[in-house]
Amino acid sequence: MRCLKMTVAYRGTHYCGWQIQNGQNSIQQELESAFRTVTGETVRMTASGRTDSGVHALGQVVSTAIRSEMECHQLLRALNGNTPFDISVLKVEEAVPRFHAIRDATKKSYRYRIQSGPVSDPIDQDFLWYVPFSLDVAAMQSGCEYLVGEHDFVCFQASGGATKSTIRTVFQCQIREAVSSPFRKLELDIEGSGFLYNMVRIIAGSLVEIGKGKRQPDWIAEIIQSKDRTKAGPTAPPQGLFLMNVDY
């Protein structure tokens, strides 16, 4: 058996998410089915993390063990010839034996996109969260700083998460205004050792409470200390979230 590492981009709008679910379209199913078409082989693929319905990826990493001897560059081309228009395979590489996209990940980066202001951008609706208020970005950035470091992030975990430890390290967390006239767009970039279920979306939802002036930046520290999900802000909607990159 060979181990493969694939880097995949997709638009999550029309899928139930990464993972195969009965009777729904999933990214996993489309990729496994493309692989079967190309090689005749039925394989099981593992992604670095399940993305939910509506969540996008620019650098999802997928591992799989295969028997086919087709070369990586041929697989890349053939897979892209057999995936729908909203899923692209960016890279196919040989991986070390037993390479595992979840277990071996050392760093993940997400972006969460927000638009604020009185009128929503009609073009970008599938790719951001529209908040019809003016947001204080400096206050949100102050809030971000409380997230950096090693913490028990159980307060930012939605029910349905199934990890043993809820301790994670956030390496970087920044929010800034993206240049995008005539609309005001914010990009929250967060890098960490790993993320709990819905963690980035609950963080985005909490930072928006700060941006609206409903809470002070140090509220983030309070939430972390509380270890209580009910203390955090609402879960931001999925379509603003992009899995950007996974390091190994």
Added chain:
Amino acid sequence: MRCLKMTVAYRGTHYCGWQIQNGQNSIQQELESAFRTVTGETVRMTASGRTDSGVHALGQVVSTAIRSEMECHQLLRALNGNTPFDISVLKVEEAVPRFHAIRDATKKSYRYRIQSGPVSDPIDQDFLWYVPFSLDVAAMQSGCEYLVGEHDFVCFQASGGATKSTIRTVFQCQIREAVSSPFRKLELDIEGSGFLYNMVRIIAGSLVEIGKGKRQPDWIAEIIQSKDRTKAGPTAPPQGLFLMNVDY
């Protein structure tokens, strides 16, 4: 009667274009219907130019004559409460009497977005033309320079255009690489006194022939001199085109 100038943004993906057509969804119909809901008044709206199905606008300008005395800022809010998510009214302003969005326009700006390279961006498919080749941007930029100035652009007009004169002035035309890792995106920005039917899309299609190396940059001069549509390149697809701005 009052004259209004409205600035409108929309995603063209799910519409037959600006203009009302039997049995199809149009931007015009949605806006006129929102206006009727808000004021009870049936009005006819005129856009600076008809955009085709799939073409987007960030700064379309619409003129209309109304009886309603509702204030502009109230109209703005009420219209946005009654348009679909993919149409937004950005501004509502009082205009001079008999203001006409087509006749009074002095400058229009369009952007055409292209992605080139071996793998297509699955996220941005509704908003660009994917060209599966590497493109020579410097050669394309040289081609752009032949377009600047006053010319008879009949060679870049699709059948169906109904203007008397085909002479227009292109003030600026530039193509450059947009920062958009991991994909390579090009933005063609063109500003002119006005544009013939499909002119920007035929120009984009011709510049891509140059980018592929099939033609030299001075081919643009030849096309213009020929005054013959059959000499130009193919019409680029609609989804890469954005009406950015109209000046009066």
